[in-house]
Amino acid sequence: xxxxxxxxxxxxxxxxxxxxxYLTAQxxxxxxxxxxxxxxxxxxxxxxxxxAEQQPTTVVGAYLADVTPxxxxxxxxxxxxxxxxxxxSNYAHGKQEAERHV
Amino acid sequence: MYNYTEFDKSFLAERNAQFRAQVxxxxxxxxxxxxxxxxxxxxxxxxxxHAYMLRVAIPYGTLNSAQMRQLALLAEKWDKGxxxxxxxxxxxxxxxxxxxxxxxxxxxxEVGLHAIQTSGNTIRNVxxxxxxxxxxxxxxxxxxxxxxxxxxxxxxxxFQFLGRKFKIAVTGASEDRAVIKAHDIGLQLxxxxxxxxxxxxxxxxxxxxxxxxxxxxxxxxEADLLPYLEAILSVYNLLGRRDNKxxxxxxxxxxxxxxxxIRALTEERFARIRPSFSGVDQDLLPGIAAQFATPSxxxxxxxxxxAAYAAxxxxxxxxxxxxxxxxxxxxxxxxxxxxxHGATPGDATAQQMRxxxxxxHRYAHDELRISHEQNVILPHVHTSDxxxxxxxLRDHGLATANIGLISDIIACPGMDYCALATARSIPIAQxxxxxxxxxxxxxxxxxxxxxxxxxxxxxxxxxVGHIGILGLDRAxxxxxxxxxxxDATETASIGERAGPGFSADEIIPAIERLVYAYLDxxxxxxxxxxxxxxxxxxxxxxxxxxxxxxxxxx
Numbered sequence: 001x002x003x004x005x006x007x008x009x010x011x012x013x014x015x016x017x018x019x020x021x022y023l024t025a026q027x028x029x030x031x032x033x034x035x036x037x038x039x040x041x042x043x044x045x046x047x048x049x050x051x052a053e054q055q056p057t058t059v060v061g062a063y064l065a066d067v068t069p070x071x072x073x074x075x076x077x078x079x080x081x082x083x084x085x086x087x088x089s090n091y092a093h094g095k096q097e098a099e100r101h102v
Numbered sequence: 103m104y105n106y107t108e109f110d111k112s113f114l115a116e117r118n119a120q121f122r123a124q125v126x127x128x129x130x131x132x133x134x135x136x137x138x139x140x141x142x143x144x145x146x147x148x149x150x151x152h153a154y155m156l157r158v159a160i161p162y163g164t165l166n167s168a169q170m171r172q173l174a175l176l177a178e179k180w181d182k183g184x185x186x187x188x189x190x191x192x193x194x195x196x197x198x199x200x201x202x203x204x205x206x207x208x209x210x211x212e213v214g215l216h217a218i219q220t221s222g223n224t225i226r227n228v229x230x231x232x233x234x235x236x237x238x239x240x241x242x243x244x245x246x247x248x249x250x251x252x253x254x255x256x257x258x259x260x261f262q263f264l265g266r267k268f269k270i271a272v273t274g275a276s277e278d279r280a281v282i283k284a285h286d287i288g289l290q291l292x293x294x295x296x297x298x299x300x301x302x303x304x305x306x307x308x309x310x311x312x313x314x315x316x317x318x319x320x321x322x323x324e325a326d327l328l329p330y331l332e333a334i335l336s337v338y339n340l341l342g343r344r345d346n347k348x349x350x351x352x353x354x355x356x357x358x359x360x361x362x363x364i365r366a367l368t369e370e371r372f373a374r375i376r377p378s379f380s381g382v383d384q385d386l387l388p389g390i391a392a393q394f395a396t397p398s399x400x401x402x403x404x405x406x407x408x409a410a411y412a413a414x415x416x417x418x419x420x421x422x423x424x425x426x427x428x429x430x431x432x433x434x435x436x437x438x439x440x441x442x443h444g445a446t447p448g449d450a451t452a453q454q455m456r457x458x459x460x461x462x463h464r465y466a467h468d469e470l471r472i473s474h475e476q477n478v479i480l481p482h483v484h485t486s487d488x489x490x491x492x493x494x495l496r497d498h499g500l501a502t503a504n505i506g507l508i509s510d511i512i513a514c515p516g517m518d519y520c521a522l523a524t525a526r527s528i529p530i531a532q533x534x535x536x537x538x539x540x541x542x543x544x545x546x547x548x549x550x551x552x553x554x555x556x557x558x559x560x561x562x563x564x565x566v567g568h569i570g571i572l573g574l575d576r577a578x579x580x581x582x583x584x585x586x587x588x589d590a591t592e593t594a595s596i597g598e599r600a601g602p603g604f605s606a607d608e609i610i611p612a613i614e615r616l617v618y619a620y621l622d623x624x625x626x627x628x629x630x631x632x633x634x635x636x637x638x639x640x641x642x643x644x645x646x647x648x649x650x651x652x653x654x655x656x
Contacts, residue, residue: 016129016200018154057131060149078578080517083526084151088518090446090528093182093197094152 009036012059034073106214122204146217157220162230162248163191167463174455225255231273232473236481238427244274246391265342266350283594305356308560313353333372397467420503436480443539448476509535516556523556525573525580566590619646
């Protein structure tokens with residue numbers, strides 16, 4: 001039996017700002033993981049990653065990150081992605097400071 | 103202090119203009135990220151977890167007050183009001199925007215600073231003893247040689263694409279404060295038959311495969327420094343492995359080929375290239391050395407200092423802990439701790455940078471140093487000025503009396519910032535410092551160096567910590583491995599792994615058990631943790647770390 005596909009989001013860093021962004025279902029980018037498109041099919045995920053990689057003047061280093069579907073949107077499956085979602089733990093900088101949209 | 107020549111200034115201006123154009127081409131889409139990445143890295147610009155990071159070189163850790171003020175300006179104008187001083191005597195800005203970086207580099211150039219070769223597979227910023235030119239145990243100031251190496255290595259065409267990065271450290275003292283044995287090349291100034299020269303070590307390094315450097319030349323005459331370095335680099339460039347990134351550092355080349363082979367190849371290469379060095383470097387050296395001349399020290403009445411020392415226990419504790427012997431009478435070397443309990447190791451706000459710059463300008467012959475231990479040094483302070491300095495530092499959260507103590511922790515940025523990290527370092531350092539402050543025992547514990555890295559690359563020097571902590575990702579959970587008995591000095595050693603790692607919740611109690619075990623085990627209060635460890639070995643400390651396992655084994 002094929003292994004179940006772990007849901008994913010496409011994430012990257014913004015070229016100019018350098019901060020963490022996520023691909024939305026509307027082909028845009030958001031800084032809020034909860035707004036990200038959750039990909040539940042492997043082929044679809046690869047296509048969405050290709051779509052992201054075709055935007056080199058907007059994003060850097062796009063990749064697929066594992067998520068767990070939650071009641072308020074996707075939740076990070078790994079602590080590294082949790083830090084990327086929030087910002088550092090020693091100062092309230094990064095996404096903890098403000099919610100913005102591209 | 104070395105002052106940039108017209109050549110240095112025009113070189114930097116041209117380099118910055120090139121990078122500005124490269125950034126513009128990247129933003130316009132004319133350069134892909136694959137094309138741009140090596141260019142930005144050669145100019146110190148990384149992309150980290152949350153943002154870009156600009157790493158600025160502080161050559162051999164030396165700054166004047168104008169440079170420190172400019173670092174403060176960058177922090178305030180283009181970052182979030184602070185900077186992070188690193189174990190390589192650099193400063194890192196964690197939040198720059200891509201469009202702003204060329205302006206930041208231009209601002210740095212105004213005061214003779216840059217970010218060149220703070221990344222990439224080149225010869226990195228040369229580091230030096232942070233007490234250079236001031237230490238009582240020094241035979242000569244190593245910084246003129248470090249500056250000579252900077253000039254030789256910057257944009258050296260043969261060494262821009264080495265197999266891996268290459269780090270050189272230099273000291274002029276017998277006590278090694280520059281960790282020269284954990285560098286690709288370590289240089290120690292020595293005297294032999296009335297002649298100044300270098301003891302040359304090669305193949306040290308930390309990271310995935312920690313190694314202590316080996317002596318490749320016992321005595322290298324001063325005039326042979328650059329050709330000999332070039333010979334070592336050439337041998338490494340040809341012989342070093344390029345098939346595996348993790349085996350590409352010179353420590354592996356030395357380990358796999360043996361120091362005798364490396365020595366023989368280096369000497370052979372040296373003999374061949376030595377005649378091509380016409381002596382231009384030696385002509386330049388006296389001019390460079392003159393710029394590092396010892397300041398003219400003053401004489402002043404020290405009665406005020408003596409009275410303050412006797413009357414104020416807080417001042418007394420700070421003097422005892424944070425000052426070191428100076429070569430001049432009635433002078434001291436002041437270490438300003440960037441390790442206030444609970445603060446991020448190595449971080450300074452723009453305001454704190456300005457305070458330190460002002461103190462350097464007013465009291466310390468306009469000099470500051472950055473130590474690899476992530477503190478700031480005022481190298482030349484008359485004891486009559488210590489009380490005023492302490493008072494100013496205290497007003498700005500900079501008077502923590504903990505240099506060399508358990509809360510004076512080296513910690514890399516870890517997963518709070520670094521894209522390579524496997525776990526966080528900073529919160530662990532903060533919690534250890536806070537816990538031992540609560541216990542009020544750190545002065546009783548005495549000299550104890552804790553060093554924390556958030557991944558196997560060991561930027562936090564955990565292998566050479568008396569207690570080393572390595573943060574790892576174990577099945578998606580942060581886990582901390584402890585090594586014991588490491589030493590970064592002239593008696594360098596690599597710490598021994600104590601056993602299974604601890605969770606983030608368990609690591610602070612584990613360190614506490616370890617420290618209490620040391621307090622029970624030491625012969626007397628003068629026996630340091632490292633001395634006790636060397637006398638007793640791993641077992642009693644392991645029993646303290648893993649009490650359940652110790653009971654089960656009985």
